[in-house]
Every structure is written in C-alpha cells, then in structure tokens.
Amino acid sequence: MKKTLVSALTTALVVGAASTTFAAANPFSDVPADHWAYDAVSQLAADGVIEGYGDTTFRGNQNITRYEMAQMIAKAMAKTDVSAADKALIDKLAAEFSDELNNLGVRVSNLERNADMVKWNGKAEYTYKSLRDKDAGKDGVDASKRKNNSDHLLFRLEPSAEVNSNWHVNARLDASTELNKDKADDNNDNVDLKRIWAQGNYGNFQTKLGKFAQIDDDSIFDTTFSGAEVKFGNKVTFTAGAGRQNLDNSEDGDSDLNKKVSVTGDDKTANYQYAGLGYADGKFVGGVDYHHLNVDNFKYAVDKIGDKNGQIEDNANIWLAKAAYQFDKTNGLNGFYANNTSADDFDKAWSAQYSYKGAEQENKGTWGAWAAYRYLGQNTALFSTFDAILAGQKGWEVGANYAPFKNVVATLRYGNGKDLLNDHDIENLFGRVEVFF
Template sequence: MKKTLVSALTTALVVGAASTTFAAANPFSDVPADHWAYDAVSQLAADGVIEGYGDTTFRGNQNITRYEMAQMIAKAMAKSDVSAADKALIDKLAAEFSDELNNLGVRVSNLERNADMVKWNGKVEYTYKSNRNTDESLKNNSDHLLFRLEPTAEVNQNWHVHARLDASTEMDSDSPAKDTDEDKVDLKRVWAQGNYNNFQVKLGKFAQIDDDSIFDTTFSGAEVSFGNKVTFTAGAGRLNFSDYYGSGEDKYAPHKIVDDNAANYQYAGLGYADGKFVGGVDYHHLNADNFYYLKDGLKKTSDKDLKTNRTNNEDTANIWLVKAAYQFDKTNGLNGFYANNTSADDLDKAWSAQYTYKGAQAENKGTWGAWAAYRYLGDNTALFSTFDALLQGQKGWEIGANYTPFKNVVGTLRYGNGKDISTDTKVENLFGRIEVFF
C-alpha cells in the first residue's frame, strides 16, 4: 500500500473530523509547501496520527507495511470528535486490520464491536396514587413498581432499532388491579428509526407526536417527519384501546364501552421551534366500530349508567390540538395546549396552562423544580391523557415539585384539586414517584 493512499484515507478519517483549520507547521523536509498533500500531512502530523521517519522525512511514495497502517488506524480510533460517516469508515478499516491492531493492544473483535453497537438504558420506578371523590367519600389508592429497559441497537449510520420492555407489579392489596394478572412483562414499544438530513422515518410500535399532552399513545404503524426549524410530521396505523383502558384503571372509564378495541389511526402535525419558543398544530383521526361518547352530566356509578348516558351516532374522533411553550430564561417557562374533538357533542374540549420554575435534572444532584397549572380535561377529547394529578374527565388546579437528591435519582410529587366535569363533584388526587435511572 502506498503512503499517498494512506494520506487520502487518513485525511478522510481525521482531518474531516478536525475542529481546527490547517495551520500546523510541516515537520517533514520532503513535503514542500506547494505539494498537493502539504496541508493534510501537516495537520495529520500535528494530530499525532502520522510520525514519519526519524530523519525528518515522510517518504510519501514509499510502500508501507500493514503494521504501519494499523498504527495510523489505532490513532484515528482514539479520536472522539468524529462524525458518524467517519466512524463507519474507521470501523471498516479496523475490521480489515484487526489482527495487526490486536497485536498493538487495540482490541477490535467482532463481539466487542457488535456490543458497542447496542446501548442499554432504563429505570426502576415506584409510583403511589391516591384518587378521591370527596363529595361521595370514595377513595382509590395504588402502589405500583416498574422496571423498564430501553435498548437501542445501531444498524448503520442512519438506522437504529429501539425498544421498551416493562416489568410491572401492583404492590398494594386494595388496588382493583390486584385481582387481575398485573404482574407481567410487556414489550411496550419496538421500532426502527432512520435519521437523515432534515428527514426521519419510524416503522413499528412507538409513541406519536403529542406524548406531552392528551395523546400519550403508543400505536403500530409508520411515521415520517420533514424539516428542521419548521417540521411536518404525519403517521398512520392501528391503536389498541385496551393498552390504555385495561385492568387497573377506573372501571367506569368511558372507553370501556368501545366494542372494537382496535382503531384505525392517522395524524399530522406542523411544528415550529426557534430558541425560546416551541409551538405546533396537530390533527388526530380515529375510527372504530361503536366508538361511543359520554354525555355531559353522566354519573359514573355503574355499567348501566354508562350505557344509558352515551351517544352512538359517531364511529370516529376528529381532534385538533394547538400547543405552545415559551422559556423566558433558565428558570421560568410557560406551556399550554387547547384541543377540541369536533365529532363529540359533549365534553369535547381539553386545555391546560402551566407555569414552571426550574426543573430537576437526573444527572445533576441537588437540582429541583416546581410548577403550577390549571387543567380542563374533557372525557371525549383527553382520550389518552399524560397527566397524573388531574385525570381524564376532571378540571382544577395542580401543583407539583421534583428534586434530585442523588445523581440519577429523581423524586416527584403532584397534588390536584378540582371537580369532575360531568357531575361537578369534588375530586382530590395525590401522586408521588421515585425514579432511579441507569
């Protein structure tokens, strides 16, 4: 192999990732300033990738050994500030010269290289909930323990495979979920994701664009997204209602009466992000057989009441949502949304406004945050609400705080006080959670 070829390869590996311009002095007497490779050779020498020979010569036209090439690859592998494309090229060269690199003490066995392509993150989470209807002296407490793994595997420089695996159990004896098969392990999400310049595609089972408001949903299908500062996102697939209204939830939740648990689902959204401001407009369409809506004034006390207090002239949901957030400085921010289900006659609106001060950061011990919000979550619009202190079908105030007592350990406390939208009875909810990240 010629040194001139090595210069070209190593330039692509190292010079392409260098953060400085070519300004290093040339240490080699046989590479004049007008040589085509002068800048590259000078910078590579300054970066320590090439050393030349002891007599201050580079000898660019001389054949080199595989061992000398392996030395250059090893030095390129030691650099951390390389692009994905450069890393892919380094990996290919490392595989070709693996024997020589092993002799140099640089271990690049296939097993180790493949292991580096899979990353594991996760958490252990304990959650306590106490939901109370103070007018009717009803109370429901629950203690939930979750173990979550989220692996990511690299396919190539553009494609990765993601997954979410949850093992959960109910720890209390008075939870409705205790009488069901709640101690289980579920593959909650698995999808392939391709990232390109200003373009992204997802295929599989994943969360969609509004997982920060009333659509905390996982569905099976496909999604494409275009843009950078201004983005357009669209997706389509199938959504399973039983994933969200299964055992352990309110037995009189409105979607218990959906005869077809699977719904066809399509959505599209236009987003904008510029510094302190983030906003967007989204549309969601669901279609399922016998997709009933609740009537305003429903007293949720029995299955019979549910069946007699519903409308059945629609099999679809058409929900429009506008959302925005503004971060005034490092400590103060506002966010909110407004949504309307145009297919529902009653309980067809949902909205929220929240002020946030600071915020706990899992990686920084001692950080904390607090917030106050008012939320109105109509039953027929907040179908898959993300909120914990005020629930679907409720309105009122929420206050909360989070704190990081140790690195990667975050505690959260939320308190909600308001009313049931349909019955106007008073509700009071307490939510506490400890998360340990790894």
Template sequence: MKKTLVSALTTALVVGAASTTFAAANPFSDVPADHWAYDAVSQLAADGVIEGYGDTTFQGDKNITRYEMAQMVAKAMAKTDVSAADKAMIDKLAAEFADELNNLGVRVSNLEKHADMVKWTGKVEYTYKSTRFDDSGYNNGKKRYNEDGYVFRLEPTAEVNEHWDVHARLDSNGDMSNDSTKETKLKRAWAQGNYKNFTAKLGKQALYTNEHGLVFDTTFSGADLTFGKDLKATLMAGRLSEEEDSEWKEDTANFQGIDLQYAGASKFYGGLGYYHLNSDYVFSDKSSAFDIYSEGNTYSKDKNEDTANIWTANLGYRFDGKNALWGSYANNTTADYGDTAWQVEYDYGNYQPVNKGSWGAYAAYRAMPAQTSLMGTYDGVQRGTKGWEIGAQYAVFKNVGLLVKYADGNTIGDQHNDFSRLFGRVELFF
C-alpha cells in the same frame, strides 16, 4: 477542513448514539439549559473531553479543525474509568476521526468493528396515588382509593447501520399493596431511521402529541415520519387502542394524525395538530369507555358517532433557561359535549436526574373532558375532570429523582363531584 465546535458536537450526537441517556452538569455559562446542544456539551465536558476557555465560557461558534477535534477524542480514549455507554460513544467518534488519530499516533484500525452495537438503559420507579371524592356514588361507593405500585423497565437500543437502529421497551409492573406482579410485557418495539432533517419510525412506538400530552400520551402501532429542522412536520398513521389493562382493549381504532411544530432559536415555540380516529366500538353507544367522571356513557347525543376529529394548538415562551410558560388547546368537532380541552402551565427550574440537587416546579390548570382528552397525561388532574395542579421534581442523588404532584378540582358534566389527588414517585435511572 474546518468545522465549528457546534457541528462537531452534532457529529458526536449522530455517530455517538450509544452515549449515556442523561446529561451531566454543564460548566459553561454561555450554554443555556434550553440550548439544543446542551446535553452533548455537558456530557463531553463532564468526561474531560472539553475544557472550555478558563472563563466559564464555551464559545460554541469558534472554528476548530478536525485535528483539534481528534485531540479531544484521543484524550477521551485515554480514559479508563468510563461507562460502557461512554465507551461506545468514544469508539464511534474514534472511527469518525480515524485518519487524524493515526497521524497523532493513536491506532484505531478496525475499531468500529469492536464498538458496542447494543446499549441498555432503563429505570425502576415506585408510584403512590391517593384519590378522594366528596360523593361516594363514584368508584363503586368508595370516597377514597389508593394505588401503590412499581415498574421495572428495560430499554435496549441496537444499531443496524449508520442510519437505522431498533428500539424496544420491556416493562414489569407490580402491585405493592398485595405483593404481586401484574404483568411483564414488551410495550414497544420499533425501527428508527435518522437522516438529515428526516426521521422515520416504524412499529409500536410512543405517541406523545405536541400539546404536552393533552390528547395523547400513550402508544400506537404504525408509522411516524418527521420532516424539517426548526419547523417540523410529522405524519402519523396506524392503529390505536385503549390502555392494555383496560376492559376495552379488545377494540382498536384506525388512527391518522399530522403535527406542525416550530422550535427554533426563538424563545417562542408552538404548533398545530389534527388527529382522526375511527372505531365502531370505542366511539359508539356500545361502550362506556368515556364514562370516567364524565357526562354520560355514550360518546355523542345521537349515539351513532364512531369517529373523533380533533384539532389542537399549542404555544409556549421560554423566558430563560429556567422559566417557561405554555398553554395548549384541543377541540373534538365530532363530540356533542365535552368537545373542548385546554391547559396552561408555568414551569420553573431545571430538573435533571443525573445532576444531584437539580430541581423544578410547576403550577397548572387543566380541563380534560374524556371525549377530547382521549388518552392524555393524567397523573394529577384526571381524564374527565378539571382543576388546579401543582408539582415539583428533585434529584436526591445522581440518577435518583423524587416527584410530587397534587391536584384539586371537580368532574366535568352534569354529575358534579369534587376530587383531590396526591401523586408521588421515586425513580432510579440506569
């Protein structure tokens, strides 16, 4: 039976779930960086499994036989200087093509029993932040404050069966300014089932919503079900709290959400979302949880609202493998003020930590009122503020990245206060 090389790579992605986390450099001119199979093509090419056609092309639509694919796997099995993660991927591929490999004289009996069932990835990151205000009435009378910390992260993945695996994330956070370790905690733990055009996640997991983190870039405990291929629908339900080191962490909100997102072969992508939260503590006048450079210390003018109903939309366009422009919008129909958040960003480059010398840069404008950008991304422009943000990323060495961001703007609301923020990070992946 014939199968296309692209579908063979799909097999590599599915049965090779233990492959390395980061893609290698891609030598093929006709596989753009935004192609869905880019990572698999790059990794297999870097390992000498795929050699192309001598003219820097990959010809991904060419039909190949399982026998030809088995030859590629046999070549990979002959390599002795591969990492543990690559070895796990090769073993699983060998199990998939066992009959063909046996015909080639490559014995793989019971190989799947010896495949690594657990893989470990992680990172170490050092982060520096410096924020300045023009009014010392904020931040306990200080016009400037700095943060200087590190994170050591481990992310194990264990295979349960051909469809299900379990994931976790363990973080150890420290403060460099006083040479202390603040905490070591299990941040995430979830089970994931992968089926054709369907994925299920159950447990404490990441929540990064489709509007590029304008509303949520955090974690929640519950279920996440995704259906579809090019057009995907995601249903979410569970419990959601403020950041774990927040003074409001004792309260949690009931959370439900739905996302519709298109990301097919077109250069355009986009989608819609809706999120509902209910919490008597966080969303009422009992808490100042939203008084972060914002309009006041109550959620709504009548001081009785305990829900949030947020509608979102996002739209992007990929000009080529390096240039992209996108924007996103969110509206909280429940909030009496600060009910609209939005951002627009232009991206250039192709930063990949595994590729030494790769880089990227961006310029953006963001408006993030605290009543709508509830738990969004705020490395540059912060929650409760609006302004310009620029940034760049550079892979100094393989798996070593440098990130720099700068934001300049002002707080949202009656108490106007200009601010600027410098963000720098060094990250090392393994």
C-alpha cells in the same frame, strides 16, 4: 514462513533477553517434550503470544499467513519486560508487517465499535396515588369510592441498537406490579413489550416503523400506536403517521383508554391517522396537530348522570394547538388547547402551566416546581396521562421534583378541582421516586 521459525524468532525477541526460565506446561499435543522448540512454544503459549488451535494442536509445520504473524507481533509489542535490543527487533518486525498491523488495528476498532452498538438505559420506579372523591355517596355514587389508593412498582428497560449510520432499533420493556393487597392479583403482574420501532435519520428527514409514541406524547395523546411515521424539516417540521390504535380500555399501560369512554363493538382497534406542523426556534416551540380515529361503536361519555347509552360514533376528529416559551434558564410557560369535533359533550381539553427550574437526573441537588390549571374533557383527552388532574376532571395542580442523588428523582403532585361528569369535588395526590441507570 514456517511456524517453527516464527516460534523461535518470537521467543528470542520476547523471552530470550529477559532470561526467563522455561518452566511452563506444554498445552499442545503435537509438540513432544524432545522437540527442539518445546521450551519456546510452551513459554509463548503461557505468555499469550500464541494460542494454537481449538483441538489442542500447534501445527508447527503448517504455513501461516502474514496476518497471523502480525497477530503474534502485536501481542509481543504489548509486553513490557523486554530489553532494549529486543524492543528494537520488535519495532523492526512491526515496520515489516505495518500494513497487517494497521488492518489488525482497524479490526480491533471495529470490534470495540460493535460492542458499543447496543446501549441499555432504564429505570426502577415506585408510584403512589390517592384519588379522592369528596362527594362520594351523593347522586347515587358509591360512598366506598371516596378514596382510591394505589402503590405501583415498575422496572423499565430501553435498549437501543445501531444498525448502521442511519438506522437504529429502539424498544421499551416494562415489568410492573401492584402492591396493594386488595388490588393485587395475577393480572396486576405484567411484563410487556410496550414499544419497539426502527428509526431512520437522513438529514432533515426521519422515518419510524413499528410501535412507538407519536407527536403529542407530551399532552392528551400520551400513548403508543403501531404503524409508520415520516417527518420533514428543521425549524419548521411536517409530521404524518398512520396505523392501528388499541382502544381496549380493559388493558393497562400506555394504550389505556379513559375509563369513561369505551368501544362497545367486538373490534377494539381503530384505524388511526395524524398530521402536524411544528415550529421550534430558540425559546419558542409550537405546533398544530390533527388526529383521526375510526372504529365501529365508539362510545362517548354524555352530560347525563346515569345515562348508560352514551353517544355512539364511529370517529374521533381532534384538533390540537400547543406552545411553550422558555423565558430564561429558570422560568417557562407551556400549554395546549384541543377540540373533538365529533363529540357533543366534554369535547374540549386545555392546560396552562408555569414551570420554575426542574430536577435534572444527572445533577444532584437540582429541583423544580410548577403550577397549572387543566380542563380535560374526557371525550377529547382520550389518552391523557396527567397525574394530578385526570381525564374527565378540571382543576389546579401544583408540584415539585428534586434530585437527592445523581440519577435519582423524586416527584410530588397535588390536584384539586371538580369531576366534569357529576360535579363532585376531587382531590388527588401523586408521588413517585425514579432511579435511572
């Protein structure tokens, strides 16, 4: 079938009965004005039925494939200003080229699916903190540390890309800045790739490779590490992982180590392994986990004010048990207990929290409140990101969150207690507004 024949045929079907006046400009260099198909070709190009080639040629004497013909028929089928007779002819051609049109539909569906394979989520976040040491000035503690305020802005992107039906690639990119004039400097404006990992899901088996959060990201191990993880099971799960954990407490972000614990050697990266058993059934969720870190000259805090030597170890061995029970849609309890068997002091951490309802970002007007007591020994709560009672402190926390608009959540927290190292009274305020997209 020649292209000139296709052009004449499609012209008769699409524009003939509509009595269109051929006044469109000719876009093709190889179709002269005196060519018998000039008007038809020009109008078809203007209507979007034919496109030609990238070098401005039409190549009307070149053979075309059935698939190329099906493409033109599909474009003709999309037109609405055709007569009943032409509609009947288009339907007849569609029946003749049904296989090619079906394949074309599959290709279009695949293109639409591919366009949806990468999904973008994220948020913009403002955070205010006021950390107060009520007894600053005593025991040689600098009185200027009585109050420490900070204002922080964060912009986060979390893309997810589908590789195939089993594998996805996920990432977290953070851009952050400190707003306090007395704190802000060039080191406070950061753009960091916090997480990036590939995840494979095969029924009751899951594996992760890359940099990601591990099994206790809801408690004292709220951090990321680089390595691999495998998970088996459904209601009862077994999880194990291994890799490298950054312990450089001079860095900000998820991998920020508690400031009262440090690594005195040159190597700031520990070998890290963990394993855990979990159970989830209806209203109850629980688990027991073990974490092991090994690095030269790991320095723990000790129960002696002014002691600069600390307890030097090469290992941290932390056991943790956690549980949560949701009584109904509004009331729930959760807690954990952890112990670092390698530390001599501040070797325990635990928390108990009651929660009522909770703000839902997608539902305007939803809200929640909670009350908790936390004891966070700094030699065990190595990666705690609790906001009102911090690592190295104990005390009560109360808080509430509210969704004033869809995809907007405001959170307030208040903590009151003691510093475990110097027994000072502490009071912490925390506020955050998150805009999700």
